[in-house]
Amino acid sequence: MAEPIRVVVTGAAGQIAYSLLYMIARGEVFGKDQPIVLHLLDIPPMVGVLEGVVMELADCALPLLVEVVPTTDPAVGFKDVSAAFLVGAMPRKEGMERKDLLSANVKIFRTQGQALDKFAKKDVKVLVVGNPANTNALVCSSYAPSIPRENFSAMTRLDQNRATSQIAAKLGVPISAVKNIIIWGNHSSTQYPDAGQAKVTANGTVKSVVDAINDNGYLQGSFVETVQKRGAAVIAARKMSSAMSAAKAACDHMHDWWNGTAPAQFVSMGVFSDGSYDSPKDVIFSFPVEIKNKQWKIVSGLTLSDFAKTKLSVTGKELQEEKDEALSVLDSNVSNL
Ligand SMILES: NC(=O)C1=CN([C@@H]2O[C@H](COP(=O)(O)OP(=O)(O)OC[C@H]3O[C@@H](n4cnc5c(N)ncnc54)[C@H](O)[C@@H]3O)[C@@H](O)[C@H]2O)C=CC1
Numbered sequence: 001m002a003e004p005i006r007v008v009v010t011g012a013a014g015q016i017a018y019s020l021l022y023m024i025a026r027g028e029v030f031g032k033d034q035p036i037v038l039h040l041l042d043i044p045p046m047v048g049v050l051e052g053v054v055m056e057l058a059d060c061a062l063p064l065l066v067e068v069v070p071t072t073d074p075a076v077g078f079k080d081v082s083a084a085f086l087v088g089a090m091p092r093k094e095g096m097e098r099k100d101l102l103s104a105n106v107k108i109f110r111t112q113g114q115a116l117d118k119f120a121k122k123d124v125k126v127l128v129v130g131n132p133a134n135t136n137a138l139v140c141s142s143y144a145p146s147i148p149r150e151n152f153s154a155m156t157r158l159d160q161n162r163a164t165s166q167i168a169a170k171l172g173v174p175i176s177a178v179k180n181i182i183i184w185g186n187h188s189s190t191q192y193p194d195a196g197q198a199k200v201t202a203n204g205t206v207k208s209v210v211d212a213i214n215d216n217g218y219l220q221g222s223f224v225e226t227v228q229k230r231g232a233a234v235i236a237a238r239k240m241s242s243a244m245s246a247a248k249a250a251c252d253h254m255h256d257w258w259n260g261t262a263p264a265q266f267v268s269m270g271v272f273s274d275g276s277y278d279s280p281k282d283v284i285f286s287f288p289v290e291i292k293n294k295q296w297k298i299v300s301g302l303t304l305s306d307f308a309k310t311k312l313s314v315t316g317k318e319l320q321e322e323k324d325e326a327l328s329v330l331d332s333n334v335s336n337l
């Protein structure tokens, strides 16, 4: 058996964490041979709930879970962690956009960036789930200058999973038959879910999704809108935001970062933009990435339609605006934000 690794989940008493902790502790992210010490970080009013979560994790009797460290102290929560799932933040309610959470949540990510900088391993992989996820990841990285900025990412995997599921249902094929759907830009209602590069395998033949669906009206219309607004649809139905599917997506994201992507396949992650595809530089923008040896690389050379280019420009503009707003909420003397 390998040496245990330390993994922190923030917002550990919340609803996403309730599904996520179990999946991590079962070995679904880091592997079935990787023992884990789980750090559970939440805030003081949630200590009682956290105790209940600790009891349930013990009662799951999971062989890979060697220790659980519940805490409200970021110094303890982030100490020596190799992976961080930053979930803890306020969720939106019906009628809100995710960016409405910016002023409440952005300060959490400043504190956690500082704590990661001081206490985490320098090669820690950080996944920001708490909304607005892209801008929170940007803020978090800016306050952790000793950790490479490539180690910070924001979750758009839930959008990718939603989009893949929509296309598979439309074509009447299993989810596993659809690959390479892309989410571009912000995890918000301006994101661009793009089936333009996607492939489907049916009856042993690989085809482009565009040809298989043969309905541009759908691919540029209700497909895009359904995925953009899926989070709001879940809130309208459940009166709470997505949790089970968000936890599954967080596992998928970290799993692929840790283990790599299959040849000729890519996944979408919010990562630091280098200006690829005319996106604004130095915001956290969701791109298609390939991953090897725990390093992601933006897939280059894809041909985008004029429709796609317009969509990328809209979501990029929103990310630039969110960055400016974050700056006005935080100390404006952060040099690298
Ligand atoms: N990127 C994505 O695809 C998705 C993001 N989200 C976002 O994830 C976040 C969490 O959602 P839920 O688990 O449903 O919310 P929740 O309200 O059930 O749980 C949030 C937890 O975070 C804790 N928390 C608050 N401030 C904290 C801090 N400074 N340090 C540690 N913990 C803290 C709270 O006490 C609470 O236990 C929300 O911002 C939500 O909008 C949700 C679904 C998908």
Ligand SMILES: O=C([O-])CC(=O)C(=O)O
Binding pocket: 091, 092, 098, 131, 158, 230, 231, 232, 234, 235, 241, 242
């Ligand atoms: O919509 C929300 O507020 C929660 C979320 O990010 C999602 O479900 O994609």
